[in-house]
Amino acid sequence: DTGVSQDPRHKITKRGQNVTFRCDPISEHNRLYWYRQTLGQGPEFLTYFQNEAQLEKSRLLSDRFSAERPKGSFSTLEIQRTEQGDSAMYLCASSSTGTYGYTFGSGTRLTVV
Amino acid sequence: DQQVKQNSPSLSVQEGRISILNCDYTNSMFDYFLWYKKYPAEGPTFLISISSIKDKNEDGRFTVFLNKSAKHLSLHIVPSQPGDSAVYFCAASALSGGSEKLVFGKGTKLTVNP
Numbered sequence: 474d475t476g477v478s479q480d481p482r483h484k485i486t487k488r489g490q491n492v493t494f495r496c497d498p499i500s501e502h503n504r505l506y507w508y509r510q511t512l513g514q515g516p517e518f519l520t521y522f523q524n525e526a527q528l529e530k531s532r533l534l535s536d537r538f539s540a541e542r543p544k545g546s547f548s549t550l551e552i553q554r555t556e557q558g559d560s561a562m563y564l565c566a567s568s569s570t571g572t573y574g575y576t577f578g579s580g581t582r583l584t585v586v
Numbered sequence: 587d588q589q590v591k592q593n594s595p596s597l598s599v600q601e602g603r604i605s606i607l608n609c610d611y612t613n614s615m616f617d618y619f620l621w622y623k624k625y626p627a628e629g630p631t632f633l634i635s636i637s638s639i640k641d642k643n644e645d646g647r648f649t650v651f652l653n654k655s656a657k658h659l660s661l662h663i664v665p666s667q668p669g670d671s672a673v674y675f676c677a678a679s680a681l682s683g684g685s686e687k688l689v690f691g692k693g694t695k696l697t698v699n700p
Contacts, residue, residue, distance in 0.1 A: 506686070506687075515677070515691050516675070518688065518689070566629070573679065573681070574632035575688070577629030577630045579629045
């Protein structure tokens, strides 16, 4: 069990570029979550998958954001046409059905310049 | 509109004493509450949780108390240790409503002084 792995750890991109982040959950976990955390705030929910199905999405997830979890394993979060307001820590977490204490990854810090 | 509030941005205590971190919520649909601890450059780590059918849950040095009528919960750490220094987040969920998302507070930075 290597925990939840996120790649890359840091990403600096120019405004208007597209970026994609990857999350590898704990292998036996069927649930996967994406959160965003900005400075001085707690994590904010973006979206949730059970296996490969995306079951819940926040209104924070604008049409520039898309998340996938093909085959119910790893997940990707893509942000198109990045804006400076997208600068944040993007956290991935996973859990198993019936358990409610997520395991979070270390996050991907995005800086849009 | 912040549904989970941690009104103390920071707390400083002496090693060996009790740390009490507070959290208030406004949404009466919340029925499950969790505390997470976060060190710099790491993701949050699950600490302890409580269901709304209980008013207390204990795990070693950590105890969470829930007062549903006041919509208030607290985390007690006894005795506090320097390694407990971190940011603590309170989170809530409306599980019976079918939602899997957690709503987090802004966090309280705890410093335990040797």
